[in-house]
Amino acid sequence: MASFKKKTKTSQEIPTSALPDIIFILLFFFMVATTVRPNEVKVKTSLPRITQVQKLEQVNILSNIHIGKPNDVEKFGKEARIQVNDVFISADGIPKFIEEERVKLGDKRNLLQVVFKIDKEAKMGLVTDVQEKLRDVSARKVNYSGLKISER
Secondary structure, eight states: OOOOOOOOOOOOOOOOTTHHHHHHHHHHHHHHHOOOOOOOOOEEOOOOEESOOOOOSOGGGEEEEEEEEESOHHHHOSSOEEEETTEEEOGGGHHHHHHHHHHHHGGGGGGOEEEEEEOTTSOHHHHHHHHHHHHHTTOOOEEEOOEEOOOO
16 A cells, blocks of 8 residues: 655744835824824913904924913912923023023024913012023014914
8 A cells, every 4th residue: 555645844034025015104204193292281271352363484493381270279389480392490490491492493493482371460570580591692572372362
């Protein structure tokens, strides 16, 4: 009787020909679906109502300063605080902040504009301290943010 031998050639390789396609599809998905996180505002700013509004054209030369009571009262207290980017600073930290912002702008450093977003309940003394520090570093282009009163 003849005996038959089974030929068992099992391949241990994993096909990787579609792998680059899958990687590029995932990369494209995350590029489209991801948003850049803006700075998290950690203070309450109930903006005052204003009558005259002017839209600022070049948003890349704007630096925001938020002044108001912190959202997390247990951690930061009840007093109004100054927030720039994602950190709290004192009025004495304003010159360093302005210099850092000017360095980021490079050639456009003289075009820097500061935008105040101030809670209408904030103390004017704190705002005055910030304004004086801005004057000390010659940051004289200052804008105040507010909500437009609807015309009726």
